[in-house]
Amino acid sequence: MSPMSAADAPVAPSAHGQPVAPRFQVHAYSLALRLVSALLQVLMTADILCASALIVVGTFTGAMNPRPPALAGWLALIALALFGLTRLIRWLTAATFSVEPSQFVLERRGDRFELPVTSVESARVWRLPLPGAGVSLRMKSGRGFQYALQVVDPLPVLEAMGTEANHPLTAFAHARATVSRRRWYHLVLKFVLFPLVPAVIMFQLNQRITYGGPFAQYQMYGMGPYMQSFFTYWTYFTALLVLFASIWRVLAELVAFAGAWISPRRARGVRRFVEVASAVLYYGGFCSLVAWKFLQ
Known part of the structure; x- marks a missing residue:
């Protein structure tokens, strides 16, 4: 395992002189919610690009008092609504992930999941980084953990878990x-x-x-x-x-x-x-x- 920088996952001694388990702010997605969030992100990006193209093409068309096309304004409102939905999902999925010596702990909205280290076969970065970069856990039973973890920087998480990164x-x-x-x-x-x-x-x-x-x-x-x-x-x-x-x-x-x-x-x-x-x-x-x- 390569060394982990203090900026990525600070480990401070506790009152008893023992190191505190690395703790990361993440977003815990079920498969369905991750698909919805990724789709909203793609739609929002496409919406903004379509609105921008409409404005560029349709604003100055020889009119005496040119104005941006009305449709572009509606698309901008739709993009704003999509952005609000993505923020809501991020708020609903906010969680913390702790790497303790014998277990991994995920805490989200009143729920606590304790995964023994011995029950986790591997952790790997998302192959498709939508709605962002993240990490998925695969259990030794052959099934994936029910929540995938979106994190801005997956490297400190993987290093803390002792996983090949x-x-x-x-x-x-x-x-x-x-x-x-x-x-x-x-x-x-x-x-x-x-x-x-x-x-x-x-x-x-x-x-x-x-x-x-x-x-x-x-x-x-x-x-x-x-x-x-x-x-x-x-x-x-x-x-x-x-x-x-x-x-x-x-x-x-x-x-x-x-x-x-x-x-x-x-x-x-x-x-x-x-x-x-x-x-x-x-x-x-x-x-x-x-x-x-x-x-x-």
């Missing part, structure tokens, strides 16, 4: 969890604030060309139409950047997966490279495309 999928999930730690404010910067840059530029160009000044539409028609026009440009560039980012994300994950499969030991280095490259291509590449469009 050198599978490429484990390396891939570990690199993703430790290198690309996304927070909510990263998404805000990427899909809320950054689209303001091209939106403000194009909106002000439109104001000057169409109405004769930066605030002419406001002076002629009021605040409502003025803000509606700005919202249209911001929505358009947000949708365009969602599609733009999706292309680079798919390519980045394919490169990171191939790197982890070819050389699991270098998975973190490959992941670090693709994350930096994706950021450069997203921010720098999009700005370059906008500049090239202006210079045509």
